[in-house]
Amino acid sequence: MLTIATGNKAVAAAAKAAEPGVIAAYPITPQTEIVEQIAEYINAGDLASQYILVESEHSAMAACIGASVGGVRTFTATSSHGLLYMHEMVHWAAGARLPIVMANVNRALGPGWNTWAEHTDAFSQRDTGWLQVFVSTVQEAYDATLMAFKIAEDERVLLPVMVNLDGFTLSHIMQSLETVEIGDFLPPYHLPHAIDTENPCVYGPMTGPNDHFRFRWDIERSMRDARGVIAEVEREFAERFGRSYAPTEDYRCDDADVIVIAMGTLGKEAEVAVDRLRDDGIRAGSMRLRWFRPFPDLDLAGREVVVIDRDYSFGFGGVIAGSVRAKTGIEPYSVIAGLGGQEVTYNDIAGFVRDRRPGEETWFGVNEDV
Amino acid sequence: MTNIVKRSVSILSAIPKEEYLLKCTSACAGCSSSLCLRYVLKAAGPDSVLVVPACCTSVLQGIYPGTAMNVPVYNIAFAAAAACASGMSDAFAKLGKKTNVIVYAGDGGTVDIGIQALSGAFERGTNFLYICYDNEAYGNTGMQRSGSTPLGARTTTTPGGKLTAKKDLDRIVEAHNPPYMATACSAYPLDLYKKVKKALSIPGPKFIHILAPCPPGWRYPSEKTVEMGKLAVKTGMWVLYEREFGKLAISGPSRAAMRRPAPLEEYIGGQGRFKNMSPEILDEMRHQVERSIRRLASEEAGAC
Numbered sequence: 156m157l158t159i160a161t162g163n164k165a166v167a168a169a170a171k172a173a174e175p176g177v178i179a180a181y182p183i184t185p186q187t188e189i190v191e192q193i194a195e196y197i198n199a200g201d202l203a204s205q206y207i208l209v210e211s212e213h214s215a216m217a218a219c220i221g222a223s224v225g226g227v228r229t230f231t232a233t234s235s236h237g238l239l240y241m242h243e244m245v246h247w248a249a250g251a252r253l254p255i256v257m258a259n260v261n262r263a264l265g266p267g268w269n270t271w272a273e274h275t276d277a278f279s280q281r282d283t284g285w286l287q288v289f290v291s292t293v294q295e296a297y298d299a300t301l302m303a304f305k306i307a308e309d310e311r312v313l314l315p316v317m318v319n320l321d322g323f324t325l326s327h328i329m330q331s332l333e334t335v336e337i338g339d340f341l342p343p344y345h346l347p348h349a350i351d352t353e354n355p356c357v358y359g360p361m362t363g364p365n366d367h368f369r370f371r372w373d374i375e376r377s378m379r380d381a382r383g384v385i386a387e388v389e390r391e392f393a394e395r396f397g398r399s400y401a402p403t404e405d406y407r408c409d410d411a412d413v414i415v416i417a418m419g420t421l422g423k424e425a426e427v428a429v430d431r432l433r434d435d436g437i438r439a440g441s442m443r444l445r446w447f448r449p450f451p452d453l454d455l456a457g458r459e460v461v462v463i464d465r466d467y468s469f470g471f472g473g474v475i476a477g478s479v480r481a482k483t484g485i486e487p488y489s490v491i492a493g494l495g496g497q498e499v500t501y502n503d504i505a506g507f508v509r510d511r512r513p514g515e516e517t518w519f520g521v522n523e524d525v
Numbered sequence: 526m527t528n529i530v531k532r533s534v535s536i537l538s539a540i541p542k543e544e545y546l547l548k549c550t551s552a553c554a555g556c557s558s559s560l561c562l563r564y565v566l567k568a569a570g571p572d573s574v575l576v577v578p579a580c581c582t583s584v585l586q587g588i589y590p591g592t593a594m595n596v597p598v599y600n601i602a603f604a605a606a607a608a609c610a611s612g613m614s615d616a617f618a619k620l621g622k623k624t625n626v627i628v629y630a631g632d633g634g635t636v637d638i639g640i641q642a643l644s645g646a647f648e649r650g651t652n653f654l655y656i657c658y659d660n661e662a663y664g665n666t667g668m669q670r671s672g673s674t675p676l677g678a679r680t681t682t683t684p685g686g687k688l689t690a691k692k693d694l695d696r697i698v699e700a701h702n703p704p705y706m707a708t709a710c711s712a713y714p715l716d717l718y719k720k721v722k723k724a725l726s727i728p729g730p731k732f733i734h735i736l737a738p739c740p741p742g743w744r745y746p747s748e749k750t751v752e753m754g755k756l757a758v759k760t761g762m763w764v765l766y767e768r769e770f771g772k773l774a775i776s777g778p779s780r781a782a783m784r785r786p787a788p789l790e791e792y793i794g795g796q797g798r799f800k801n802m803s804p805e806i807l808d809e810m811r812h813q814v815e816r817s818i819r820r821l822a823s824e825e826a827g828a829c
Binding site: 176177179204205207208209210211213214215217218219220221222223224225226227229243244247350351352355356357358359360361362363366 | 571572573574576583584586587588589590592594595596597598599600601602604605607608609610611612613614615616617618619620624641642644645648649
């Protein structure tokens with residue numbers, strides 16, 4: 156059905172289509188619309204989930220963990236401080252191999268209070284064992300959330316998935332949205348290690364170094380297998396519903412001399428910048444990173460690269476710039492831009508490309524003497 | 526044979542022979558919390574799941590892949606037990622399962638780091654049983670003080686004795702108006718067994734607070750664990766009761782103790798943690814016991 160919706164409402168609509176047995180969530184700007192919309196669905200009788208309105212995000216994830224291992228599909232949504240407050244349980248969910256799906260509306264962290272877009276919240280969960288996908292449109296927010304359940308619950312993966320959408324610039328903007336009849340796209344929830352009182356098992360007891368090490372390797376093995384599963388699920392989604400996705404969304408990259416790498420809404424903005432640059436005779440392309448974990452293989456040989464990071468790892472550099480350098484050996488021009496919701500236009504992005512200085516880093520709009 | 530003894534015998538014979546906490550746990554000698562767990566599980570039966578935050582019970586289960594547990598146990602992070610149980614309880618409800626969800630948590634994981642999740646779960650009316658076994662300190666990490674450590678007790682972080690009173694967890698829980706809450710003590714397993722049975726027969730959030738004496742923590746010989754629990758009750762330091770839909774009933778063993786409590790020194794004197802306690806602290810402790818007995822007695826009499 157064709158409609159218009161905000162990014163938040165698209166996520167809620169996808170969660171509804173997946174029919175989780177339990178949803179547990181705590182409100183936080185700019186995610187609130189998701190929890191409110193789910194409450195509306197349940198109140199109207201359009202969704203039969205058990206909805207646990209918890210007293211904190213730590214409890215939201217703990218409740219999802221209990222529900223997921225209890226044998227039902229689970230969903231939650233959060234943002235920024237909420238994500239960090241549940242950090243301990245974020246690790247626990249992945250370590251416990253539970254296919255929980257969480258929407259994270261990317262927002263800066265305090266102090267001071269800033270509710271606008273930044274990717275620091277999600278990146279601070281980088282090493283937890285969660286798959287992370289970043290979306291750039293309302294439609295993609297819907298599609299990625301639906302696919303997240305299928306990817307997470309695949310027995311070759313059995314890891315939680317975080318769907319990231321930029322605060323306000325995507326969570327609160329209206330675009331067209333085509334919802335789908337999912338049919339049997341999502342199979343019934345089946346967790347091989349769900350609690351069964353007929354076959355009593357102990358989960359997560361004291362564990363010595365050898366077994367602990369083996370379990371951590373097992374997470375990485377599944378993370379590697381997840382690449383293939385993601386490709387399969389995205390292919391099936393395209394066949395059923397006609398919209399195609401890949402680990403990166405490449406735009407006019409084939410003959411590009413310089414490629415802009417960005418994530419989320421800035422990655423979409425970069426496509427307009429590429430058109431402008433092409434109009435001026437600069438052979439530019441853009442590569443929007445959709446999947447952050449597992450990190451995609453990037454084919455950038457022979458190109459110059461401009462990386463826009465809406466994040467920063469203090470004392471090191473932009474997280475994506477560092478990742479691109481590590482994965483490809485290319486020294487990108489690292490632009491730190493858009494922190495705390497700073498406005499970054501396609502003209503600004505075109506400017507980053509024109510003024511690129513490979514190997515250097517710049518903080519957009521910040522003078523050193525500030 | 527008095528009626529009371531007859532009744533006890535008939536209940537004793539009703540306790541199932543099945544064991545859900547098997548032999549060879551990693552518990553310390555004289556551990557009373559494992560004794561309690563054994564009776565809790567006998568009362569709950571096999572269609573039960575334990576949710577256990579970080580506490581002595583995380584350790585006494587044994588080390589992977591071995592386990593002493595004969596029901597599913599879900600180990601969860603320190604602050605998260607009640608929230609995890611919330612999710613599990615709702616999952617079972619969604620699946621139409623009647624499985625008991627029981628949190629078995631220590632005092633630190635309940636009165637301190639876990640109290641927010643506990644309060645949330647009770648406010649939401651979660652259908653589960655939360656059991657706090659209280660050894661009055663962080664036992665698993667080697668006896669540091671918790672909010673549940675009593676006035677005057679020496680722990681590794683209060684080497685001169687705790688300067689403040691034990692947090693009154695039961696009044697906090699009572700403020701949530703749960704349909705059922707009770708206190709129990711490891712020295713009275715039949716009382717505990719009955720209370721668990723009753724709690725699990727009632728829908729909604731239920732709470733049982735068990736005093737669980739701890740030989741290494743309280744510094745008394747391990748063979749005196751049962752005696753120490755009995756002294757806690759006989760001196761009125763620990764009052765056994767249940768409160769069903771707001772109506773308080775003092776349990777048998779405490780009824781006599783409240784009429785004529787044994788001297789507090791009998792309880793204090795046997796424990797190294799109270800060694801060299803000042804007369805002022807002892808006096809204050811005696812006042813606390815009197816206040817608590819008075820309050821409960823007048824509540825039971827309907828005077829408050």
